[in-house]
Amino acid sequence: MIRIAAVGDIHMGSDSQGLLRPAFDTLPDCADVLLLAGDLTRHGTPQEARVVAREVEGLGVPVVAVLGNHDHHDERPDEVTAILQDAGARVLEGQATVVSVGEARVGVAGTKGFGGGFVGRSAGEFGEPLMKEFVRYSRRLADGLRAALERLEAEGCDVRVALTHFSPVPETLAGEPLEIYPFLGSYLLAEAIDTAGADLAVHGHAHAGTEHGMTSGGVRVRNVAQPVIGRAFHVYHVPVPERLTTG
Amino acid sequence: MTHPGDRGASGAPGAQHLDYRVAHLRDRLAGGPLGELGVRVEARGDAVLVTGCVPSTRCRDDIRRIVREELAGLVVHCDLVVTDTSSPDHAEDLT
Secondary structure (H helix, E strand, O other): OEEEEEEEOOOEOOOOOOOOHHHHOOHHHHOOEEEEEOOOEOOOOHHHHHHHHHHHOOOOOOEEEEOOOHHHOOOOHHHHHHHHHHOOOEEOOOEEEEEEEOOEEEEEEEEOOOOOEEOOEEOOOOOOHHHHHHHHHHHHHHHHHHHHHHHHHHOOOOEEEEEEOOEOOOHHHEOEOHHHHHHOEEHHHHHHHHHHOOOEEEEOOOOOOOOEEEOOOOOEEEEOEHHHHOOOOEEEEEOOOOOOOOO | OOOOOOOOOOOOOHHHOHHHHHHHHHHHHHHOOOOOOOOEEEEEOOEEEEEEEEOOHHHHHHHHHHHHHHOOOOEEEEEEEEOOOOOOOOOEEOO
């Protein structure tokens, strides 16, 4: 069994140092890895990123993160990423990383993802250049997630997790106004997850949403936005499939 | 029938209607120093309801101050909760 801790939308600012560290210091007792599902800062400034970096540095469990829309607001996502990486976090955008837990290999594929909406109520790649780019951007990030999950499959990971900020499914948005669903997620993420396969999908972004959901392909989805889970993090116990033997 | 620029019964210009004041408050919360998109602001009759979960007491106090400034003269009901930062007391088993 793999113990996956996850939280998103911690929105740390200059006054946030130390808020989460006491809880994070308990992670080695209850989790094998910590996933951060974006919106780690309020405005995406390097100063705020350093607050997050100090909060997660040297935790005793691997830290894997994606950025959120707030982390892009200051238009310096590369600096934010570098600061978090200097603190030991693995920051993913269309990338994958593998965490070893005993003999098991846990693969995490990550992207911020983007909006566009869900099947039957989604934006189309049509009309003004801005509108077309909106949908293309969402598609590019979803394609990056699919490719990263497929790489993890090729590498023989025992457990694969899709980590995003935007939601892949509408179920975990329940509680948010229906009118803003297209700004909260995209079915393209769910399609990528179902195409490549995963054991769990974790996202944030929807503060008024619901924790539990599932893709059409049957992959469990968890909204771990901190206002949703009401804790410093939640922990999910994911079984490790028995290795197939040949011969 | 009303037309753009009509004034309400109070004599306030159209831009001072409650709906627009709520919209401007939301814009200020999102675009200002707080960067706060997670707070819900809704007109309820003649009053305004402000709800949501915020990361710190300082953030909650800042939001309350901005709400008071933007919605001066209106009845406002604030129910902002500060996020719990304690460790979870259980895990979810996904077997």
